[in-house]
Amino acid sequence: DSAEIEQCFEVALGLVKEAGQVVREAIKKQKTIETKSCNVDLVTESDKAVEKLLIEGLAKAFPSHKFIGEESTAAGAKCVLTHDPTWIIDPIDGTMNFVHSLPYTCVSVGLWAGKEALVGIIFNPILDQMFIAKKGQGAYLNGERIRVSGQKDLSQALIFAEMGTSRDPEKVKTVLTNLTTLMPRAHGIRAMGSCALNMAMVALGGADVVFEFGIHAWDTAAAAVVVAEAGGVVLDTAGGPFDLMRRRVLCASSPELAQEVAGLLTQYQPTPDGDL
Ligand code: IPD
Numbered sequence: 001d002s003a004e005i006e007q008c009f010e011v012a013l014g015l016v017k018e019a020g021q022v023v024r025e026a027i028k029k030q031k032t033i034e035t036k037s038c039n040v041d042l043v044t045e046s047d048k049a050v051e052k053l054l055i056e057g058l059a060k061a062f063p064s065h066k067f068i069g070e071e072s073t074a075a076g077a078k079c080v081l082t083h084d085p086t087w088i089i090d091p092i093d094g095t096m097n098f099v100h101s102l103p104y105t106c107v108s109v110g111l112w113a114g115k116e117a118l119v120g121i122i123f124n125p126i127l128d129q130m131f132i133a134k135k136g137q138g139a140y141l142n143g144e145r146i147r148v149s150g151q152k153d154l155s156q157a158l159i160f161a162e163m164g165t166s167r168d169p170e171k172v173k174t175v176l177t178n179l180t181t182l183m184p185r186a187h188g189i190r191a192m193g194s195c196a197l198n199m200a201m202v203a204l205g206g207a208d209v210v211f212e213f214g215i216h217a218w219d220t221a222a223a224a225v226v227v228a229e230a231g232g233v234v235l236d237t238a239g240g241p242f243d244l245m246r247r248r249v250l251c252a253s254s255p256e257l258a259q260e261v262a263g264l265l266t267q268y269q270p271t272p273d274g275d276l
Helices: 002-026 045-061 070-074 095-099 169-182 195-204 217-229 255-264
Strands: 033-035 042-044 066-069 086-093 106-113 116-124 129-134 139-141 158-160 188-190 209-213 233-235 248-252
Touching (some): 045 066, 045 070, 045 106, 066 070, 070 086, 106 195, 129 195, 129 217, 139 195, 169 209, 169 255, 195 209, 209 255, 233 255, 248 255
Parallel strands (some): 158 188, 158 209
Antiparallel strands (some): 086 106, 106 116, 209 248
16 A cells, blocks of 8 residues: 555655665765676676675565566576566666766666566666655656656657667677667667666656667666656556566657657567566
């Protein structure tokens, strides 16, 4: 119920602020970097420390809740979404940016239950941008209500694409093909390096479309509710319903724009989360 959701939100918000402090301190310092699936898929000691802080804090407050975390999954934990309340955590989204001290990086925490997004918190601690949303209660940036641009016209749309963290030749080819297709049709294209912040930018009205193949549940779990509560659409890249575990996302300022972009995209299907 709503009192329970409020309690979940308050506990998570406090922990995300603490996590932000860790990221804010660490971005100025030398980082210890390891690679994961390939040599551009990075993890630092800060990703691990922040995930530990968040999971320990949330598990203490909500012992029956489940967790999906980027670094726990990398360490071998199972990545399954059930109907149970599940916290889905990206301790540092935009790790490559963090490693380069580029201030477009965030902590992302989503609470899902009944396979629905209930709470989303996305915090860029470097620029002090706190995006939050609770289902049915709107989306906010630093306490102010935010809304999507409502843009419907592709020729006027600013699109956020991503290169992603896979160098699989088929994936790379899909990325480049989609840039070639969209560049002459859109107003502009950007690749900023954080899926969660990109989606928050659609919620804010600063971007009109975000699409990516190869993201994971933790990249979109919080942003999905932030975008929806800001009046945007979150879909599968082919235009069908969004599936958190399928590793494809298309989000836009209007259904018309989403469907037009979906129709133009060359599709790619990575191995879904949970099957890896
Ligand atoms: C990455 C970022 C990036 C996206 C990658 C993600 P991470 O998340 O969101 O923008 O292109 O697909 O893996 O690894 O920095 O948490």
